[in-house]
Amino acid sequence: MNDALTAAWRRAAGHQRRFDARFADYLDSLTDPAGGGLEIPGRGTFPARALQLVRELSLRGGKRLRVILLHEAAALVTDESVPGLDEAAISIELLQTHGLIHDDIIDDAPTRRDGPSTYYAYRRDFPDRPDTALALAVLAGDLAAFLAGRVLLTATLPPDRALAMAAVHADTAASTVAGQLLDLERDFHPAPDTGxxxxxxxxxxxRYSILAPLRMGLLAAGADLAPYDAELRRYATALGIANQIHDDWLDLFGDPQALGKPVGSDIRSGRRSYAVRALLAVCDGKERELVDEALGDPGCDEDTLDRVRGIARAHGVDRRLRADADHHARRAASQTATWRERWRPEAVAFFAHMPAWSITRDH
Incomplete structure (x- = not known):
């Protein structure tokens, strides 16, 4: 690893540490209306409990890659301190919290980030009221989404810059929900195509994990997105595909201890992921019967999952997924070839290396 890249990853670790402290302070401030926090009803315990669970999930683990991408995107333009990056980072991480809460409801997932999912925390609170637990989890996710937008609009930024960043955030949030809807529709297709x-x-x-941080970081630094948005999209799209293929590989072949959650969730939920699609394309006969029985079975045990994993390995699905992820990672890295001509090489080195890192991580 060259000196520029080593420095970039050292900066990334610093961004993560500083953000975690800043995020905790912000979430704590929400309970202090006198200090500009959120006004919540004085009576009842449900609103405070929702804030508590949003806080717990938001601060519990996570790689903070979106935070790092934001800071490094700004660093493409300047090495000066950039106002608004903290608010943008809080905003995008709260949008992530919203997505995780709702994903875990949809997937009926008991754990998230080495702890209970918000949905299951409520199920423990109300073991005899499952409808109430579901409603409260949905509302907690909604709360995180609205807080995500609020943080940018209440930041002390020039109005035009705050508005531009909030517009990116709002568009990204809507796109993410549309993606979740398409994700559910995908599983109505027995074997969806790669497109x-x-x-x-x-x-x-x-769009929210890669493209939005790139856009918001550059906007915060005062850059004009228009000349570069198409290539930013190409970079984000290729990196996003590589990252997702690797996530799907981890869900079937990864280490639960490193991941902080059980593996096999795509099999148990019947989700037609990249890994599941590749598996369905190669197995037949008795193998296909076993895979079909396991798909969509929430009670699929570890022994059955091991047998499915063995079928996948026997047909080279694990190797094929790794090769596909590597292909898209290389496509993403190639997009940075011209960035050094106009942007700071220290930050460009980070984005050039990011795709390779994304397909070798263990969580």
């Missing part, structure tokens, strides 16, 4: 899987990835995750 559909790419579009689900684009809308459900790429």
């Amino acid at each position: 559909l899987l790419h579009e689900v990835t684009e809308y459900k995750s790429t």
